[in-house]
Amino acid sequence: MEAISTDKLIDLVQSYGLPLVWAIIVFIVGRIAARIITNIVVKMMQKSKVDETLVKFTKTVIYVALMVFVILAALGKLGIETTSFAAIIAAAGLAIGLSLQGTLGNFASGFMLILFRPFKVGDFVEAGGVSGIVEEIQIFSTKMRTGDNKEITVPNGQIVGTTITNYSAKExxxxxxxxxxxxxxxxxxxxxxxxxxxxxxxxxxxxxxxxxxxxxxxxxxxxxxxxxxxxxxxxxxxxxxxxxxxxxxxxxxGISIPYPQHDLHVVKDEVAA
Incomplete structure (x- = not known):
């Protein structure tokens, strides 16, 4: 009985222990590699003087994408079918995307604003039906300060979908x-x-x-x-x-600025007796 239990234990270690160890190793090494790659990309963008908002956005996207790949690789070491798992993730992403069309539209619009930069922080603009000084450009919305010192948050999709007038673009x-x-x-x-x-x-x-x-x-x-x-x-x-x-x-x-006026001429017809 003791010999059988030991054999079973060895089988369990070989069947589950080693794959689990490899999965942990892949996850740890992959996570470290994801951080290193992300930091390299960020430093390259900062060296090229890319807008800081775009740098933060790119950093998040790259790190999340790499971690998804690392997690799938770790699950593969456990013997889990990653193809079906990836399909589930894709289906879930599609469902979430359909339910958040407006939010994703603002997200894409925010990326376009950061990439093409029709205005920057500190500019006085008219966009999305609002006029004001741009205080912050975020991924989903843009914050403006009006002339009477009110803060207005405008969805980026509303800005990109309309004409943008930048009064500060020219000197x-x-x-x-x-x-x-x-x-x-x-x-x-x-x-x-x-x-x-x-x-x-x-x-x-x-x-x-x-x-x-x-x-x-x-x-x-x-x-x-x-x-x-x-x-x-x-x-x-x-x-x-x-x-x-x-x-x-x-x-x-002695120069006059006239009031709006109209001259009225009355013609009186004489009726013969």
């Missing part, structure tokens, strides 16, 4: 203003005053030169377009302050 911007004056005013004097206002402001660029011209003979006014170029950071301050300065100077120079 300079054009300020577009329309200034109306009376038909009775001297247009040459108006132009001279506008030119003097723009030339006196150091924030307004000389190249490209500002544009000043009559754009429309409207119902109640002669409309001038005033289009100076400024650095993007000066856009709003120039827009507000130049319009204020125009009003002050026009008042001092």
């Amino acid at each position: 300079t911007r054009r300020v577009d203003m329309v200034i109306g004056v009376s038909y009775n005013d001297d247009l040459k004097k108006v132009r001279a005053v506008l030119e003097d206002i723009l030339s006196s402001d150091e924030r307004i660029l000389k190249d490209p030169a500002p544009t000043i011209g009559v754009s429309e003979l409207a119902d109640s006014s002669v409309n001038f377009v005033v289009r100076p170029w400024v650095k993007s950071a000066d856009y709003w301050s120039v827009l507000f302050e130049i319009q204020e300065e125009i009003k002050i100077r026009f008042d001092a120079e």
